[in-house]
Amino acid sequence: MMMDFQGMTNTTMIECDFIVLSEDYSRYLLQDGTILKVKIVVKKIFRSAEITPEGYPTGLSFDSVNAVVAVVPLALKGPPSKEPWDPRRDVGKEIKFEPQEEKVQEYVTNDGFKIMVKPVVVKVLKYDKRNIYGEPIYAATVQAITNVERFTSTATY
Numbered sequence: 001m002m003m004d005f006q007g008m009t010n011t012t013m014i015e016c017d018f019i020v021l022s023e024d025y026s027r028y029l030l031q032d033g034t035i036l037k038v039k040i041v042v043k044k045i046f047r048s049a050e051i052t053p054e055g056y057p058t059g060l061s062f063d064s065v066n067a068v069v070a071v072v073p074l075a076l077k078g079p080p081s082k083e084p085w086d087p088r089r090d091v092g093k094e095i096k097f098e099p100q101e102e103k104v105q106e107y108v109t110n111d112g113f114k115i116m117v118k119p120v121v122v123k124v125l126k127y128d129k130r131n132i133y134g135e136p137i138y139a140a141t142v143q144a145i146t147n148v149e150r151f152t153s154t155a156t157y
Contacts, residue, residue: 011059012049018042018115021106025069028121030138031096035071040064040119040144042107055150057113066119066142072135081129085137092125092139114151117144 025037044063052058099121107115123141131137 013046013059013061014049014111016045016047016109016111016113018045018107018109021108021114022103023105024103025067026102026119026121027100028097028124029100030124030126032076032126032136033073034076034136034138035100036097036121036124036138036140037067037069037071038119038121038140038142039067039103039105040117040142041067042105042115042117045107045109045115047109047111047113056148060115060146060148062117062144062146064117064144066140068138068140068142070135070138072133076136077134078130080132080134083129085127085129085131087139090127090129092127092137095124095126095138097121097124108151112151114149116147116149118146119143120145 023039025039028036030036042062042064046061047057048059050058102118105117109115120143121140122143125139127137129137
């Protein structure tokens with residue numbers, strides 16, 4: 001099938017079935033003491049049909065969603081906001097953060113590739129409004145660093 005994925009016009013892409021080897025959260029410490037947990041949940045993996053002389057696909061594409069969870073200190077909690085948060089209207093303030101633990105998520109495709117995805121937080125905004133749990137609302141900008149390895153069995157005969 002001919003599909004256009006991330007600018008790869010007229011490239012034949014193959015959907016790959018896969019298993020999840022690891023998909024743990026990366027953790028970031030925000031300036032206010034909140035721990036932000038982040039992972040990229042990969043739902044579908046596509047690779048180009050064309051393979052390099054080294055044996056790697058010339059292109060990859062993912063269907064994924066970012067899972068972002070805040071573990072908020074009790075001192076920062078308060079009553080939930082009466083008005084819902086509106087990301088198109090509410091103005092957040094950028095908050096500084098430090099990576100605590102950045103995890104690489106790993107997937108193995110049915111055609112022998114190990115796909116590694118590392119979520120990296122590049123910006124966090126904190127809003128004055130609170131969610132239904134009384135926690136401040138945070139929005140994170142997350143980017144993915146990816147790598148591919150040819151997967152070989154570790155079984156012994």
